[in-house]
Amino acid sequence: MWQGCSMNVADIDRAASTLPGVVHRTPALTCMRLNSAADATLFFKAEHLQKTGSFKARGARYAASLLNAAERDRGVVTHSSGNHGAALAWAAAEQGVAARVVMPENSLTNKIDAVRSYGAEIILCPPTLAARGERLEKVVADTGAVFIPPFDDERIIAGQGTAALELLEDVPDLDFIIVPVGGGGLLSGTILAADGRVPVFGAEPSWADDAWRSLKAGVIAEPIDPPRTVADGLRTGLGKLTWPIIRDGVEDILVVGDELIIAATRDLMAFGKWVVEPSGAVPLAALLANVDRFRGKRIGVILSGGNADVGSFFS
């Protein structure tokens, strides 16, 4: 079914079998006020309460568990605006493996602090996708560290898909699932996990709308570089592995502006009492911008992370 990709739901099941007791099985939360706002019944998969504060702990932990002894000795490296970096730093520390993380200089301070708190070495780079790649290659060449990509990796995709697998176990009768899309690890994993049982939507910021443009064009579109959306976790483009899964399996990509993303972040706090970072609020923002399309449906929403820049709220 997934042309150009050998993965299927069995890969997600395999990853899921390794995670109990290792990452949290997060709850599916509900909120009447948000149901009223969307005129639909929403089930929020609470990955903001996940280890390291995002779903990224799933893929990173799964990938780290598959390292062999020689790879463990060399340590791991990745590039990340924050959540994958923190997740990999945490996962590596759990297994006694050294971690290095290349981060854009404009990463949120709280995300840099989180990566550091798990004991990883941080290498800052200019805030362009090109610079990330160059700096990463240099680290690999210099140190021999094993690159664990943020999304374009079968282990990562399989791990990220376990969130939707749990959601579908807890709420089997969903009409749709909607998740944020940046590099597409969560979206492609969710599509594989849903396995045709439930249509899956992606949601992305209009200031990082490369997934939507890719879907319209039928080929991977260039990301805006440097991207400027407040949804800092969604600034990357699609990958060679995630793209064909999304192209063949996604129901649609919804695009929404930063003003509505911020409003949805606020609504999640005011009504749900949940601290969700802007990237994680993008699906709700997209639902609230498309109420007619989703009216009366039962919709699974993955709240992908909670690492908002809380310090800025009190300054």
Place this chain on the structure above:
Amino acid sequence: MWQGCSMNVADIDRAASTLPGVVHRTPALTCMRLNSAADATLFFKAEHLQKTGSFKARGARYAASLLNAAERDRGVVTHSSGNHGAALAWAAAEQGVAARVVMPENSLTNKIDAVRSYGAEIILCPPTLAARGERLEKVVADTGAVFIPPFDDERIIAGQGTAALELLEDVPDLDFIIVPVGGGGLLSGTILAADGRVPVFGAEPSWADDAWRSLKAGVIAEPIDPPRTVADGLRTGLGKLTWPIIRDGVEDILVVGDELIIAATRDLMAFGKWVVEPSGAVPLAALLANVDRFRGKRIGVILSGGNADVGSFFS
């Protein structure tokens, strides 16, 4: 045991028997980062996720359920800086009873909006405790409405105590429970619910430290009027019913300044991913200001409410 008070744990049990399916049985949450900060094991009773966003729904709903037909016809009235007002407005609406709420002019906009959203009539008054009482008496005289006090009422105390009853069922082996104290409804109800099994602490802002002064003096101390702490839910003084229960049953009252209250509110958001209003963060602030005293203990913390002024975070 409670001199000057005829209430005991049976009153809490009776209230608890009426609440299943009516208010949420909120979970006891944990957070490793906050455990590390406190160097203790904390169990947070999540009343920020309660109906109307605070524990006040418990007492208001219980009191409203006890109205007779004649009282229901006359409607209810109260005075409140917000959470009890919203709770009573909600509880009254659930039973088809009219509600009026006297609120200080300096109440948070989100709290005024919440009371209004449940259909209550709002009567604004100057921000002093004296003005609240006068305006309330006038409404009762003019309309015949039944006064449901915010805390100094046996029905309210019994309802509020049900939160601690649930917490002790879920986590029986606590060393201490700590709750915020304003008028003392939650604290006195918690003391009755604990029934001598677990020592109960109160925590209050240093800019509204009348409970601490009362305990030292042995008589009810005058509240600071008008009080100026950021913990807007804790600005009232103790009541004639709550005071003797607290005097005879509380382990101690801890006082903490606004700067640490704001820091604890931020920590609950950054680490727990929970939106808790400053009043609800006062117990954590007090614990973090007294780490040596509570080191290594298992402590129940009631997160009393989540109605923070979230709009201000994004302005």
